[in-house]
Amino acid sequence: MDSSHEIFPQPKQFLESESVTPYADAAVVVVPIPYEATTSYRKGCQYGPGAVLEASDQLEAYDEELNTSPCHDLGIYTCAPLADSNEHPTLAGDAMVTQVCDGIVPFVEDGKFVVAIGGEHAITTGVVRAMQKVTSESFTVVQIDAHGDMRDKFEGSQHNHACVMRRVLELGLPTLPIAIRAICQEEADLIREKNIPVFWAREMADNPDWIDQAIASITTEKVFLTIDMDGFDPGFMPGVGTPEPGGLGWYEGLKFFRRLFQTKQVIGCDLMELAPVPGSVVSEFSTAKLAYKLMGYWGESQGKKP
Incomplete structure (x- = not known):
């Protein structure tokens, strides 16, 4: 058994010591998806x-x-893990996407705010499909990421973690990639061909108005937020698969997220690709803190505050 699995056991509930809420009474459902098959x-x-x-x-x-x-x-409820590659190491591709989609659809139908926690970024295809099945109108997928993730195929798979946003585009949904700083030629060509509005990390660093500009570029009222944790500066988020230099700072990111929730209807979110560093808890604590902040911002947008 991998030692990191022993170091990081999975408790039953998010923030379990503070609040254990029955499903019927919870506005937020945390969905753990411990799937990994294509990280490179x-x-x-x-x-x-x-x-x-x-x-x-x-x-x-x-x-x-x-x-x-x-x-x-x-009220926060944490469901049983979906698409657990620890338990099912042969799970892959379409089967994983279908299992994730089918598992999340009931939560969306019940009006829960879903916070999915991965796991590799390929999972997001299933999460977005679930949102699309239930949501009656189009929505924009706002992507926080170091990488474009828009390859058609990588290492023989169209459900590789490097292809997830290409699959989202194929669902007919607009996307807004933010903090991007690493792409391949194929992705560069696609961005030009499709006129995808990318916010490049190197340009954001010199642009104090990037948050206003990013939000103004979203053409739909509804938004799904997908966060690859390598979108953040690896100086405080080292526990990722490919730690690209640069990226979002903590408070810069929070400012953007709160504005996004204040100005758009965020229908769900995911936080992907945290890979724990043995002997350090910085990355997982920061990811947990971010998930909790997003729940709070959603609650504020819904007027759920005493």
């Missing part, structure tokens, strides 16, 4: 969901920015 550099993201859930128990329930305790205001 530093591996271990199948242990990401367990590490995040473990770290979440060390969070303060009170959010000083929002002046409230989102876990008490909203």
Whole structure:
């Protein structure tokens, strides 16, 4: 057994020590998806969901920015893991996407705000399909990422983690890639051909107005937010598969996310590709903190505050 699996056991609930909410009473459902099959550099993201859930128990329930305790205001329920490659190592491709989609659809139908935690980024295809099945109108997929993830195929698979946003585009949904700083020629050609509005990390660094410009470029009222954790600066988020230099800073990212929730209807989100670093808890604690912040921002947008 991998030692990191022993280091990061999976508790039952997000922020379990603070609030255990029955499904019927929870506004937020956390969906752990410990799937990994196609990562191509530093591996271990199948242990990401367990590490995040473990770290979440060390969070303060009170959010000083929002002046409230989102876990008490909203109620958070954590479901059983979907597409668990620890238990089913041969699970791959279309079967994984179908299992994720079918598992999430009931939560969306019940009006829950879904926060999916991966696992590799290929999972997002299934999450987005679930949102699309239930949502009656189009929505934009806002992508925080170091990489374009728009290859048609990589290492023989169209459901490789490097292809996820190509699959999203094929669903007919607009996308907004943010903090991108590594693409291949195929992706560069596609961006030009499809006129995809990319916010490049090197340009964002010198543009104090990038948040306003990014939000203004979203043409739909509804948004799904997908976050590859390598979209952040690896200086404070080293536990990722391919830690590209640069990326979002913590407070810069939070400012963007809060504005996004304030100005658009965010219908769900995912946080992907955390690969725990043995002997360090920085990345998983930061990811748990970010997930909790997003729950709080959604609650604020819904008026769910005392």
